[in-house]
Amino acid sequence: MKKIDVAVLGLGGMGGTHVGAAKASKYVKNIYGYEPDAGRAALRGKELGVKATSDLDSILNNPEIKLIYIAAINPVHAELTIKSLRAGKAVMCEKPMAENLKDAKEMIKVQKETGNFLQIGFELHYSKIYMTAKEWIDKGLIGKVVNSHCRYYCSEFHSRNTWRSNSKGTLIGEKLSHYIDLQRWFTGSQVKEVFSMTAPNVVDYFNHPDNHQISMRFKNGAISNLNFCMYLGESDHRDPLLEMLEKQSDDGHFLQYHIFGTKGAIETDVFRRRIRRWEFTDGPEHLVSKIVDKVTYTKSEDNDWIHNTHGQNVRIAELVAKGLPPENPATDSFETMRAGFAAEISEREQRIVKLSELK
Template sequence: MKVAVLGCGGLGHVHARAYAGIEGVELTAVCDIDAGQAHRLAEELGVAAYADFDVMLGEAEFDVVSIAVPSWLHHAYAVQAARAGKHVVCEKPIALTAEDAREMIEVCEANGVRLFIGHVVRFSPDYVQLKRALDNGAIGSPGVAHASRKGEHPAATHPWYADEAKSGGVIVDFMIHDLDFLRWSFGEVARVFAMVRHDEHLEYALVTLEFESGAVANVEAYWGYPGPFQTKAELAGSGGIVQASSLDSSSIRVHRKASASESGPFDAIPGSPGFQTPYELELRHFIACIRGEVQPIVTAEDALQALEIALAAKESSRIGHPVQLAPTAQGNRGGGHR
């Protein structure tokens, strides 16, 4: 299978290097509007370099394209690639509007190609173990969740992030990781309430999700955080709590109610980072899906639902009231806890 990468920034490098290490996959080309950046990556990996996607589509041989460009460009390039008969792997968010996301899905279906969106948290060992603990009944019936994600403001190095029309802001670009994870874990969201504060140096969002099951989650996202990048997640249920923190050396912990057969209330699940990054695991999985070997862990419909939750949160922060999500807007059930 032949693959090309569009966008040679940080994630473009990650995608290109990962593909170069997948057996049976040949990276044939990379493309970036910054020709120098494309040539440097191409030289490192021994592939062709392009500065124009149209030219790469016409000249290079590839079956799959990874789209790792700024968010406001996802829709246009995905649609163009699909119409050219290429399978599409696209970084999150799927798009900046639900209408664009739906068109991406529809065009890919109409042209007989697959569309995968990089919700990489579903491949992170920490979060996978959280989900496994929930599904295995380690915490009983789920009730409450907390998740947070904090880091420096990306606009410091990439100014387009400061333009909400291009990035979607901290909820659509950053918090969407946790929105997707929580929907995957707890099922469909019924109602959203959000508050956002931002200035030129920071953007902070606090979102409360009420799930159709009655469970509730509080989610934080913070651009401009003065400390190191960090993530935390906690799922609580009738029988205990499962926690993960990127700052802990032993990152996954399950706290359960004591029983007569246990020596204490604490049960630890060690982290298992392995030698592959979540991005490598994700891309290997997408290739296996295209080959028909496995079913997708995360679908384009899941990505659309995560975007719709994020957009509802933005609307709630604008109007100052909760926003109800219509059941028909989340018609594809995303593998939540049942």
């Protein structure tokens, strides 16, 4: 079995998760870390138990390092991805792919030029709640998907004066790209046009909107809607998706999908730890709707079911060690980014934006 060395660029919270996945992979030999500040590199390297450096070139020029995980702040994703691809590395880059269309396009261009592995961190494709929904859709259990609604209300856990709250980049890239990506995945069609609105902020210290209402129309006629606000759930001061408290199931936190098909519907409900399916049949007087499937899981299974970054990254190390291509190609993630950038334009210019405008 071939083992590879890997590096993690950016050793913050998510960098720690990536190091944990690399440690859990039987395909990984040595793990290196990078932080631009030497003091922070030494500190985080010690805390995470990896060889950390502030010299990026020492990582890029190390021929044993085959795979680079990028978990740095969003503005440097494109630059680090491009440098790593050009240095001959396979790359797994966290979402958002980039903060603007130009950078995202450049990442795809360099991936195509180099032919190297590039996968974006849309780990919900590896999370059982959404994999189950996709499996039911692919089996035809709800017929053709015609509409989907995502309702995501959480608490404010980004905090004053952090890179997230200070960023001018919207939460469409930082958070909602995951959920736009799922609406594309479930619908199985290209996005044709986007209309998005945002209401005045409640969180006055964010440099970007704290709420978004994004509607998309797909080429096959299906539509979708995503409603997000970052303040309703009772405060917990931590990422509510990582700290699943029983009380959050009824204190204003919602992360639900309703996926409507011609023969039935699916509901995914993160804060209630369940996925359900409805079946529609012809009754003598009216359409009959019945709940026919319900799967629940326990708190100890949250990671596998909700945000399986760990499982995704363990799998990516295996793919790279075996010389296999990405399971979720970056070109597909680019389409999600394009829809997100279209939503940003729509909010600024207060109009419907056709995806064909974003060349």
